[in-house]
Amino acid sequence: MLRRRACAGSTAVALILSLLLVLLVAITVYLFVAKAYWFPVSITEFGDKVDIQFHRTLIIAGIVFVLSQLGLAYAIFRFRDRGQKAKYVEGNNTMEAVWTIATLVMFVGLGILARSAWADVHFRDPAPGAMKIEVIGQQFQWSFRFPGADGVFGRYKTVEKALAERAHGDQSASPWQLDATDAAGKDDIVLGAGSELVIPVNREVELWIRSQDVTHSFFVRELRLKQDAVPGLLIKVHFTATQTGTYEMPCAELCGLGHYRMHTNLKILPQDQFDKWMAEEVAANAQ
Amino acid sequence: MVTHDSGAGHAHQAPTGFLWKYIFSKDHKVIGIQYILLALFSVFLGMALSILMRIHLAWPALKLPFFENGAISPEQYLALLTMHGSIMVFMVLTTAPQSGFGNYFLPIQIGAADMAFPTLNMLSFWTTFVSLCVVTAAFFVPEGAPIGGWTAYPPLSGIGKVAGPGQGPGMTLWIVGVAIFCGASLMGALNFITTVIDLRAKGMSLLRMPLTVWAWFITAILGLLAFGVLLAACILLLLDRSLGTSFFVPVGLVVSDTIINHKGGSPLLWQHLFWFFGHPEVYIAILPGMGVASHLLSTFARKPVFGYRAMVYALCGIGFLGFCVWGHHMFVSGMSPYSAFAFSLLTMSIGVPSAIKTFNWIGTLWDSKIQFTTAMLFALGFVSLFVTGGLSGLFLAQPTIDLYFHDGYFVVAHFHLIMGVAAIFGMFGALFFWFPKMFGKFLNEGLGKIHFWFTFIGVYAIFMPMHWLGLLGINRRYSAFEAYSPSVRAQIAPIQTFITVAAVITIAAQLLFLYNFVWSLWKGKKCAGDNPWNATTLEWSIPTPPPFDNFAGDEPVVYRGAYEFSVPDAPEDYAPQHVAPAELGKYYLDLAADRLKGFTSKVAESRAKLSEKN
Amino acid sequence: MPGATAAGDIEILAVDDGRGGGDVPRAGGDDDGASGGRGASRILSRRYFTGMGLGIVAILMFFMALVSAYIVRKGTGMDWMPVALPPVLFINTAILLASSLTLELARRRLGLGDRSGFQTYWQVTTGLGLLFLAGQLIAWRQLVAAGAYFSSNPASSFFYTFTATHGVHLLGGIVALVVVAARSFDRAKVTRATAAELTSVYWHFMDGLWVFLLALLYLGR
């Protein structure tokens, strides 16, 4: 009774499916190798490290992708039903052990390699001279504050105080206004909602990221840096930009209706131009 | 049989009357079909939403009926997106693969007459139904459907109307609906686990269970542990919204010039609770698909599952690790960078059991004899999509790289490939495979294959290009891209159009599937035998469609593992689980006799025809 | 028919490969069933104990989520103002513990076949349960009187949330108590003794959970 009937039409189906998989691999590999769509340039050392780590991962994932899709395609075509008998195999412990250990080593290895760049922004403190800038998100704009000559940010009004002022008729009072009684705030330079973030090139910058209302996210593609602005938290990140230019800063966390249009620019100026700009702002602030 | 629990515990009598038989039925098979229909409705709703989103992204000015200004506004886009994500994740992927197919086939595959708690089963379906109604009702309330994504991060979702459109009653309904859904899923999970633990037939030891059962079992455990957490989080969020507590909403918020009267809550707390549920949830979505894929690959490759034990351990490993990695959704949230690093390593190691599964699937195909039924095509598609979607997870798992990709289209590409379509392919495979058992008719294979080709090519065409949007740094949940410079916009416009066109075609092809489904129910090819695929598991040992109490009072006995295909020297290439070794010879002889009978009657028929002609 | 000659081989190939439970079929789930002296009903009802255990796990996860929220929230914000627990809570706790005791006494009576003794103790248990809930309400009133409302500060929010969610779960237990006492078990799938045992498992769990929550609220102020 050992009939070995082949399934009709299986060659055509097998061929199409394996060719599709090959095509998938070819197009994907082409698009990644040709870099038709790619990251914008990186403008920090950290960004370069990210790119390197991305490439490492891409190579490993790419090899796995190509091998497993092609392996699948091969198996599909090679073992289509041609009336043969399938081999009765239940498994192979050596092979299981080999691929388990191989993937484990690969994954954990990658994870550990990725550590150094992460450590750069998150484990290491900025150099003492880093320039502090406060970045504040609100629906749907960014505002900024420089600490001024003293290098110290002034205090905000307390909520109670703002509420009291509102009760006295000043409806614009807000816990996000500087407390006039704090001397440190006198020289703070506040760039109101809608301004651009201006920083000097080749100087370490530490951002103090906050939010007034809901969660937003600071993101500059060229910095390879993203950090949520979480209300109630003060989160610090630091970086040193090595190229001048103007870069987009699109908000990266859903913050309501206007999320898609919440953006501004990061302007990186040469030191002398930055100083000039700063002087103007200080003058404007003094008035 | 006194010592055997399945069935004997119920006064098992088929109910009469339409209402009790088809609506408030306690029969796991009816409930399974109810779940599948619920998912089918939801998936088409979700697809309709996605097509509107795609149209808005590619041609924002296109005039559409039913929209106030003739076109979709940004806030409508966000509402569509929120509802699309929630409906797809909760109402489709948590219902059909687990509660739908699992309900129908888990008891049969382990040789039980029903689920452990039939009434609870019915309750859990109707609770799910209520939850679907509540969530969809959010479309129809003033101020519209919620705008919060399926993750509903507070404070946006926690302070009500002031936060903008979509934060009013719609959001409340969403939270309530999801909370109800948690309750429903908890009931279901409890039922599934109990059934597997206590109702297995004689001989159905744990390591003889089909991998589908294993997958449903582990999924149920994940559900049991995860949904309670989401329920708690939803309750706290509701309290923040309606009673003015401050669990998640911090102090000093100023929203639309109003000072919000809340005190020091923690937005990150919601994120931790949500993702503690959320990550296991995505495995709840994929594990049943993995089970089905393993099952189909083995059945249609006519070969035992390669490394059955390893597959079981991998399922357990994924289930366990799934609870240890939630932080990978929060790398940029302001969580401690040290825990980010730990979460990263744990996340990477979850790739290991996934790799074991992938290699074993390919191992199963090796030296096999592949029969390309539509069900098998979907199972093969599953493997391809799982690999593609899973590998992008490897990038996201590294905080360094995720700093760039987070909340961008790379993530969207990742989860659509692995969840949006790999898991859905598992469902398709399951449906094509089990349809004849459920309804006594086959789905049309020809139509099914056309549908497969369109869908397989289509979903790659939709979701692969999103990786490149991600590389360009395009953010998700954007209804327009004016935040980017014109040159970037020019670069992405053709990609967006391409994706939309692909989506339109792919979604149109789903109508083919719907047509196939409905048509086959009426007119599909009849399924003559009980075991059309020559499969081994218990559901194929009973009549088609299965009678009310599955085994008609006979308790099946199980004699071997679930995947005994192509045993050397056997006359047939499969050995069913329920046939005793001593009876196997007779079983094959009967098969041969049947075949002979069919053959002789055919010969007689054609002879008669011939003689008529002469 | 070649099949006839192949039949001999089939026996060999069909011998179980040993992957599962050997070639002698082994009961999948009921290994301890046949040995126990309590017979078939014990086996039949096992699923209810499994289900109860799983239900407890699910409820525990729910409360653990709240507890972890409590711990996290306590560490954030400056607005935490410990709630002065109303002393009535300790009386309530004593009542609840006592109810666990009377529940066990009732079950013992049932085991001895003393139906009326069972009913008495059982109803005392139910009464104590209701008394506990009433006591919780009193605690709420006292807090309100002291000016600690639901949204006053996170500590009070958590206090109300914990007591309310625990109360709702306990109410479920009371419903079960009433059902077990009032229902006729003639046509039921389980005996009254089993139903009572199941209820007791849940009740003791609620009891223990309350003690834990109280300890948290008291020690973790």
Ligand code: HEA
């Ligand atoms: C079915 C659902 C599903 C599944 C199975 C997965 C699986 C995985 N996911 Fe995914 N994920 C989601 C659904 C899913 N995900 C969703 C919905 C989101 C977004 C939520 C939101 O924000 O809205 C998300 C987001 C998400 C993030 C957060 C991104 C961000 O928001 O910034 C991360 C980060 O680590 C991640 C990682 C992973 C990893 C490592 C796996 C791994 O399990 C994958 C393992 C598989 C493989 C690796 C491929 C097969 C293996 C091989 C071929 C072996 C050989 C391979 C090698 C040696 C490399 N996912």
Ligand code: HEA
């Ligand atoms: C199951 C999950 C699932 C599925 C199937 C889909 C399907 C699709 N999704 Fe969706 N999507 C999500 C889950 C899913 N999505 C989630 C979670 C989000 C995130 C929301 C958020 O940000 O909060 C999202 C967001 C999302 C975005 C991102 C928007 C943004 O960030 O701005 C886009 C954009 O194009 C999109 C498009 C599509 C398209 C075109 C489809 C197409 O419809 C694909 C074609 C569909 C199929 C091929 C499936 C057909 C299936 C059947 C017919 C089932 C048969 C049924 C049985 C067998 C019972 N989706």
Ligand code: CUA
């Ligand atoms: Cu601000 Cu998005």
Ligand SMILES: [Cu+2]
């Ligand atoms: Cu995850």
